[in-house]
Amino acid sequence: MSFLRLSGLLLVLATLAGCETVSGFFEMGDEDNPRQPAELVDIEEQLDVRKLWSTGIGDGQGDGLYKLQPIIDGDVIYAAAAEGEVRAIDRKKGSTLWRQELDIPLSGGVGLYEDSLFLGGSDGLVMRLDAKTGETLWTSEVSGEVLAAPQGNGRVVVAQTYDGRLYGFDYESGERMWRYNSSLPVLTIRGTSTPIIDGGVVYAGFATGRVLAFDVMDGTVRWEARVAIPQGRSEIERIVDVDGTMALMGTELYVASYQGRIAALDTRTGRKIWQRNVSSFYGVSQGFGNVYITEETGTITAFLRNGQGVRWEQPALAWRGLSKPVPVSSYLAVEDFEGYLHLLSQVDGEFLARIRPDKEGARADMLADGTVLYVYTNGGKLIAYDIRSRN
Numbered sequence: 001m002s003f004l005r006l007s008g009l010l011l012v013l014a015t016l017a018g019c020e021t022v023s024g025f026f027e028m029g030d031e032d033n034p035r036q037p038a039e040l041v042d043i044e045e046q047l048d049v050r051k052l053w054s055t056g057i058g059d060g061q062g063d064g065l066y067k068l069q070p071i072i073d074g075d076v077i078y079a080a081a082a083e084g085e086v087r088a089i090d091r092k093k094g095s096t097l098w099r100q101e102l103d104i105p106l107s108g109g110v111g112l113y114e115d116s117l118f119l120g121g122s123d124g125l126v127m128r129l130d131a132k133t134g135e136t137l138w139t140s141e142v143s144g145e146v147l148a149a150p151q152g153n154g155r156v157v158v159a160q161t162y163d164g165r166l167y168g169f170d171y172e173s174g175e176r177m178w179r180y181n182s183s184l185p186v187l188t189i190r191g192t193s194t195p196i197i198d199g200g201v202v203y204a205g206f207a208t209g210r211v212l213a214f215d216v217m218d219g220t221v222r223w224e225a226r227v228a229i230p231q232g233r234s235e236i237e238r239i240v241d242v243d244g245t246m247a248l249m250g251t252e253l254y255v256a257s258y259q260g261r262i263a264a265l266d267t268r269t270g271r272k273i274w275q276r277n278v279s280s281f282y283g284v285s286q287g288f289g290n291v292y293i294t295e296e297t298g299t300i301t302a303f304l305r306n307g308q309g310v311r312w313e314q315p316a317l318a319w320r321g322l323s324k325p326v327p328v329s330s331y332l333a334v335e336d337f338e339g340y341l342h343l344l345s346q347v348d349g350e351f352l353a354r355i356r357p358d359k360e361g362a363r364a365d366m367l368a369d370g371t372v373l374y375v376y377t378n379g380g381k382l383i384a385y386d387i388r389s390r391n
Helices: 003-017
Strands: 047-056 071-073 076-080 085-090 096-101 106-113 116-121 125-130 136-141 156-160 165-170 176-181 196-198 201-205 210-215 221-226 247-249 252-256 260-266 272-278 284-287 290-294 300-304 310-314 326-328 331-335 341-345 351-355 367-369 372-376 381-389
Touching (some): 071 367, 076 106, 116 156, 125 156, 165 201, 252 284, 284 326, 326 372
Antiparallel strands (some): 047 381, 076 085, 085 096, 106 116, 125 136, 165 176, 210 221, 290 300
16 A cells, blocks of 8 residues: 555544544644634523433444444344444344354345344445344455445445445355456545445445446446546645435435535436535435435535525534434434534524433434434444424
């Protein structure tokens, strides 16, 4: 690994661990640093946030600063820990349905399709498990860490690696069917977006600032869209990774890049329906006719889904290392680097409640179902909260 590549990795690790940006790394420790996290102010609590249950999942995200993501399927929630523990949990009670201890350190997951789970290993492995028992059905090798959940559709399992490759594996056997190689910049954010399979197409974002659509069966590129263009003299200024979760709604794909743009893409052609300048690596979500994003600065922005502008902005959590905004009921949930969970109105961005599930924070995207919010903390706590208005 070159010095620049190693330096880039260290810079991004520092970014994700705290609340600094890559570009602001060298200013850390400066008392006049404009990227100093905003102080929290008192708010009027307008919601009842009730803990339903809590359970521990191994070592959580471990020491690799991973983002292992739980997933819901009916009355079951599946979760995995970096040390190799995988669990199926009753979503309503929090009780364990089954537990497996894999001898493989995990870095990406959990993907789900019908009766199967998909996981990625930090040693360059992709696995398919039986969702009813946790039994490993097959394991295949890839060229590097899998930092996002592999995806499947009953015919193919798709996995993306940190070194810029996208793989397609036979669903039943795990045999490699195809591979796509993307050029890798000198410096990148530590992470990848999660591929999305829709029908016969898989969508994936890369560190080049591009989003590509592939034929899921043979890896043929159907279209390519540039979300961001590298600019600036230094390699740090030219980082334009498409990281975080993309959001698919009908024939529109919403995606954001670091030091680039948020864009709505037509999934049939890759044409940009609309775009706005932003810098983010947290991922996007949608609800109430809005597309939500946490910007690098910590500002939470609700863009009108039709591209006609901004509905509201909430800058009060500046530089607090926020998670991806997640709609839950009529509210919007974000967690900061100190472990505070903030609940805002989807209508106008007003703060409605604040709790602190865990001091270690939560890099994994939160999950929501109805009025219930699930938080998987970095330390391995999986917590269910019921959220309702006091009125």
